[in-house]
Amino acid sequence: MCRSGRAPLGSAExxxxxxxxxxxxxxxLALERAFxxxxxxxxxxxxTRLPTRVHRLDRLGPACGASELWIxxxxxxxxxxxxxxxxxxxxxxxxxxxxxxxxxLTFGGIGTNHGLATAIYAREHGLRTILFLLWxxxxxxxxxxxxxxxxxxxxxxxxxxVSGLVTRALWRCALGLARRDLPYVIPTGGxxxxxxLGYVSAALELKEQVGAxxxxxxxxxxxxxxTAGTVAGLGLGCRLGGLPARVTGVLAxxxxxxxxxxxxxxxNRAYGLLRRLGGELPQVxxxxxxxxxxxxxxxxxxxxxxxxxxxxxxxIEELEGIRAETTYTAKCLAALCALAGTPPFRGSRILYWHTxxxxxxxxxxxxxxxxxxxxxxxxxxxxxxxxSE
Numbered sequence: 001m002c003r004s005g006r007a008p009l010g011s012a013e014x015x016x017x018x019x020x021x022x023x024x025x026x027x028x029l030a031l032e033r034a035f036x037x038x039x040x041x042x043x044x045x046x047x048t049r050l051p052t053r054v055h056r057l058d059r060l061g062p063a064c065g066a067s068e069l070w071i072x073x074x075x076x077x078x079x080x081x082x083x084x085x086x087x088x089x090x091x092x093x094x095x096x097x098x099x100x101x102x103x104x105l106t107f108g109g110i111g112t113n114h115g116l117a118t119a120i121y122a123r124e125h126g127l128r129t130i131l132f133l134l135w136x137x138x139x140x141x142x143x144x145x146x147x148x149x150x151x152x153x154x155x156x157x158x159x160x161x162v163s164g165l166v167t168r169a170l171w172r173c174a175l176g177l178a179r180r181d182l183p184y185v186i187p188t189g190g191x192x193x194x195x196x197l198g199y200v201s202a203a204l205e206l207k208e209q210v211g212a213x214x215x216x217x218x219x220x221x222x223x224x225x226x227t228a229g230t231v232a233g234l235g236l237g238c239r240l241g242g243l244p245a246r247v248t249g250v251l252a253x254x255x256x257x258x259x260x261x262x263x264x265x266x267x268n269r270a271y272g273l274l275r276r277l278g279g280e281l282p283q284v285x286x287x288x289x290x291x292x293x294x295x296x297x298x299x300x301x302x303x304x305x306x307x308x309x310x311x312x313x314x315x316i317e318e319l320e321g322i323r324a325e326t327t328y329t330a331k332c333l334a335a336l337c338a339l340a341g342t343p344p345f346r347g348s349r350i351l352y353w354h355t356x357x358x359x360x361x362x363x364x365x366x367x368x369x370x371x372x373x374x375x376x377x378x379x380x381x382x383x384x385x386x387x388s389e
Contacts (some may be wrong), residue, residue, distance in 0.1 A: 004313035020339055027264055029206055031201035034241065042197065043094030045125045047086040051205045052077050055216045057352070059319035065341030066071070068127035068349045070215050072206060075358035078117070080124060084230045085117035086200030088190035093118075093125055095194060096184035104192075105172065105183035107165065110135060110158070110381060111142030111327070113357065114189050117150040120361060121364040129154040130183055132169045134162065134255070136303035137387045141325065146378060147368040148361055158377045162256070164198045191229030196270040198228050203237020206351075210243065211389060222336045224328035225249035225293060228258035229271045230355065232267040235291055239284050245351065248292045250332040253302040257295070260288035297335040303327050308334035322354065329356045 028050065033038045052073045061069030075092035096104050104122050108115040110133045116191045120127040131154050135364035136142065149156060157172065157262035159165035169185075176182045186192070210217050221238070225231050231249040238245050251257050267286040274281055312333035313324040338353055339345050362368070371382040 004192070006115065007169055017187045029201045030205035031237075031372040032195065033208070034204045035274075035279045036306050037282060038274070038277055038279045039090075042091060043098045043194075044090050045094045045097060045121070047065065047079060047093070047121045047159060048077050049079055051209065054209050054351075056215070057316075057320055060316055061241070063280045063319060065317055066336070066345075066350050067340075068216075068350045069336075069340070070218060070349070071320075071322070072202075072351060072353045072357075074202070074217045075354045075356050077352040078121075078357065078359055079365070080359065081120045081361055082357035083113060083117065084353075085190060085357075086113050086121065087202055088122050088195035088229060089117060089186075091198055092184075092192070093121055093127060093187050096124060096127060096186075099184060100307035101127065101184040102181055103130060103171065103176070104186055105130040105132070105176075107132045107134075107169070108187040109133060109142075110378070111139065111145050113145070113328075115154070116145050116149055116152075118203075119123075119149050119154040121175050123152055127184075130157070130172060131155065132157045132159065132165050132172075134159060134165055136327075137301075137305075138381050138384065139303075139305075139387050139389045141389060142303075143371070143378075143382055143386070144368070146374060146381070147371065148365060150374050151365055151368050156375055156378065158375070177375070182350035185228070189229055190225030191227035191232070191266065193266065193273045194271040196229045196233040196236070196266055197273065199233025200237040200240065200270060200274070201233075203234045203243065204241045207238075207243050214248055215351075216349060217243060217282045218270045219348040220345060220350045221245045221247045221353055222332055222350060223232065223247065223249055223353040224332040224355055225258065226252050226253050226328065228263045228266055229294075230353075231291060232263045233285075234353070235263070236267040236271055236284070236286055239286065239290075240281065243280045246292060247290075248327070250294045250335040252331050254298050255314070257298075258293070258295055263291045263293070265382070288298055294335050294339075294373045297331045299331070304389070306331065306334065308338070309389075323356060323358060324354075325356055329354060 235247040309326040309330035313330035
């Protein structure tokens with residue numbers, strides 16, 4: 001159910017952050033508990049099961065040379081699909097609903113977890129999904145994701161370049177406008193100021209868990225980085241909540257990779273949105289130097305597995321029984337394990353923020369369609385070479 005605000009605000013995104021129903025569940029978000037003046041002013045459709053748990057990695061920590069290693073289990077964040085997408089999507093889809101939209105449009109690689117999560121939760125909340133996709137290395141997981149998106153009713157489009165993708169998306173928006181069905185556009189990864197607030201709230205949730213004695217305050221937080229909304233939100237949330245942890249992002253993409261300056265700008269735009277929503281917040285400004293981005297673990301490119309990532313995935317699965325994948329999470333784990341025993345991380349308390357989904361949609365989707373039911377432009381991916389994960 002979408003919860004409401006009380007007064008119109010200046011920007012288009014701020015206006016989207018005002019629903020039409022009473023604030024019945026204001027305490028579900030740590031952001032609203034920390035700053036009660038925000039209660040009921042954020043749009044939201046429920047996609048999460050919060051809080052996600054934290055626990056120590058007693059086997060993986062010593063194997064990585066970490067003095068003390070903890071995990072935040074955002075793989076368990078969602079009701080239908082987990083990872084770092086539901087926290088953003090419940091605000092973005094809430095905004096789409098609040099603005100009376102019937103469809104959402106977003107972007108990603110052909111194996112996009114963000115696109116799949118969007119298709120799942122949009123359908124659950126009465127919205128259609130339009131996906132514009134770019135090439136990435138083809139694995140069995142990528143192919144399965146395409147079939148799952150199609151089974152969920154997503155409208156799939158493919159382009160061979162970023163410029164081609166933008167051109168086709170603009171054409172599709174114009175078509176929607178002509179049909180009086182202009183879609184609500186969600187940026188890649190849900191990394192808008194509004195989507196970023198999902199991870200501001202997540203950091204404040206972590207602060208509550210530290211306060212409850214569920215874990216000690218971490219010195220470092222390691223998290224994978226694609227479009228920067230997660231790392232920007234965590235950095236801002238830690239600052240607002242007074243957590244001393246330094247947020248360390250491990251880049252998993254070489255396609256328009258974010259810089260620390262870009263991350264800081266996104267965090268500051270999210271902070272500005274909170275102020276416009278009426279939050280009584282401490283004065284904060286984020287700077288590029290507040291974010292450490294590690295660039296040496298992408299490997300040959302986005303979606304291309306590295307041997308270090310494969311080894312890291314095996315380690316966390318065999319030692320801790322936690323699933324990972326080689327596009328994002330295992331590359332982050334590879335960085336953590338390579339650096340945990342070196343300065344400035346040696347002897348520190350490290351928290352690994354796990355952003356993969358532990359929820360397998362195939363368990364409830366049932367039989368998937370054959371690939372020939374997809375638009376013809378996707379058929380070559382099923383007929384060509386498949387990369388080992």
